[in-house]
Amino acid sequence: MKVLVCVKRVPAPGAKITLVEDGQALDTRHLGFTVSPHEECAVEEAVQLTERFGGTATVLTLGPLEAEEQLRTAISMGIHTGVLLPIDTTEWDAYSTAHAIAGAVTTLEDEEGVFDLILFGNESADAGNYQVGIRVARLLGRPVVSGIKHIEPTEGGISAHRATEAGFERCELPLPAVVSVKEGINLPRYPAMRGRLIAKKAEIRHLSPTRPDASSPASSLVTTGFSHPTQQQSETVMLGTGADAAPAIVDLFEEVGVL
Secondary structure (H helix, E strand, O other): OEEEEEEOEEEOOOOOOOEOOOOOOEOOOOOOEEEOHHHHHHHHHHHHHHHHHOOEEEEEEEEOHHHHHHHHHHHHOOOOEEEEEEOOOOOOOHHHHHHHHHHHHHHHHHHHOOOOEEEEEOOOOOOOOOOHHHHHHHHHOOOEEEEEEEEEEEOOEEEEEEEEOOEEEEEEEEOOEEEEEOOOOOOOOOOOHHHHHHHHHOOEEEOOOOOOOOOOOOOOOOOOOOOOOOOOOOOOOOOOOHHHHHHHHHHHHHHHOOO
16 A cells, blocks of 8 residues: 655644744744644554555655654654655645645656555644645545544555544545544554664655645735733622621622522
């Protein structure tokens, strides 16, 4: 099985998030970075599938040059090759990101053959817009399902399960396909020392991303207003003391509808 997993470099959980002066981007000077929990599970799923059924797994990201760190982490977990679509620090929206990834997929497939399965995390930890995987599938003309907690290859396709209020629903997809997975589909492994050494020496391929032109109906980030929430002040009111406070408490309960 030939698998591609797409990840995104995001601020580490628990980090204090601040914006630059114009409010259009994150101030990254003191931030640590990682990949989203859903995407970490997508990496582990790609590794497990190729371990069980043979084949190769590739990890791809659109991001700054520093995002090589996240690609090497995925390689240390068992991914075979890494591909970076280098960009500047400007944030790309879901529309542009999907076009860049789809273009890179087409380039890689023209050279090395079609990916049977393209995996995404269900949503990124920073933007959380749930769009990129679905948009990429649309651009490539492939079936897609999201919110998946289990994947099992079948004859010529896959069976993908996702949780519902009533239990699970099963989706049967022909290959090639696109799947967005959720945290909990597996337990990501901790990279061993051998994997870290392999990742350190691994060559990361760079592909120039293609961004839609300005006339395309892409969304853009526009700040119309921003204000910090004000801290509410609490006020203490004495209703009385001892037995004399009882009538006032009853009146207050009637006023708020408790009695």
